[in-house]
Amino acid sequence: MEIDLILKITGLGILVGIIHSLLNKFGKEEYAFIATIVGLIIAFSMVIGLISRLFDNLKVMFRL
Amino acid sequence: MEIIKIVSLGIVATVLIVLLKEIRPEFPMFISLLTGLGIFVMILGELSYVIETLSSLARRVNIEFAYFSTILKIIGMAYIVEFGAQISRDAGQESIAMKIELGGKVLIMVLAIPILLALMELILKILS
Numbered sequence: 001m002e003i004d005l006i007l008k009i010t011g012l013g014i015l016v017g018i019i020h021s022l023l024n025k026f027g028k029e030e031y032a033f034i035a036t037i038v039g040l041i042i043a044f045s046m047v048i049g050l051i052s053r054l055f056d057n058l059k060v061m062f063r064l
Numbered sequence: 065m066e067i068i069k070i071v072s073l074g075i076v077a078t079v080l081i082v083l084l085k086e087i088r089p090e091f092p093m094f095i096s097l098l099t100g101l102g103i104f105v106m107i108l109g110e111l112s113y114v115i116e117t118l119s120s121l122a123r124r125v126n127i128e129f130a131y132f133s134t135i136l137k138i139i140g141m142a143y144i145v146e147f148g149a150q151i152s153r154d155a156g157q158e159s160i161a162m163k164i165e166l167g168g169k170v171l172i173m174v175l176a177i178p179i180l181l182a183l184m185e186l187i188l189k190i191l192s
Contacts, residue, residue, distance in 0.1 A: 002102025003073060006095055010080045013091030020088070036088070043094050054101050055144070061112055062140025063133055 005050070009043050016040075066110075070103050093155050100147060131179055138172050145169075 016039030023032035058064065077099035081092040115136065122132040145168030149161040 002098060006077055006098050009094050010084055013084045013088045017087035040090055047094055047097060050101050057108060058140055058144060062136050064137055064140050
């Protein structure tokens, strides 16, 4: 159930890595850096929903 | 079987992390976080079952329910602190992990103080 999101993040990471090295080859280091940051933001937005759901479950279960 | 799913998820995630470590070092942290999350979601049902049985036992032995809910809170907080501290430790930030654990210890201490006071009063009552 969680495995598909893990694979998605891995694919995104590989994609960002390839884009980063390609852009470096073309001599545009700053764009490569921006591409990495965008990739990180996308990955983090995917993960943030699940983290908040986990903490809500914890709050309900342990009556925090 | 549940345990096989958990172990296989962990192994697959570890392989992906090793793969991704050279390409983009930022992403393994997301994968380890997601794996921890996925495993916790898998054991959610069994955990709530254990907690229900414990609380019904506590009610039958008619222990003061406030103490049992405090114990439950402390367990939950300890798990969250551990979750966060391990993630920052994986990322190599030992000092942040220590700070998270320090905050967790202080908050758990704050929760435990009422029980300590009740214990002290009980002892004093017995002695006097």
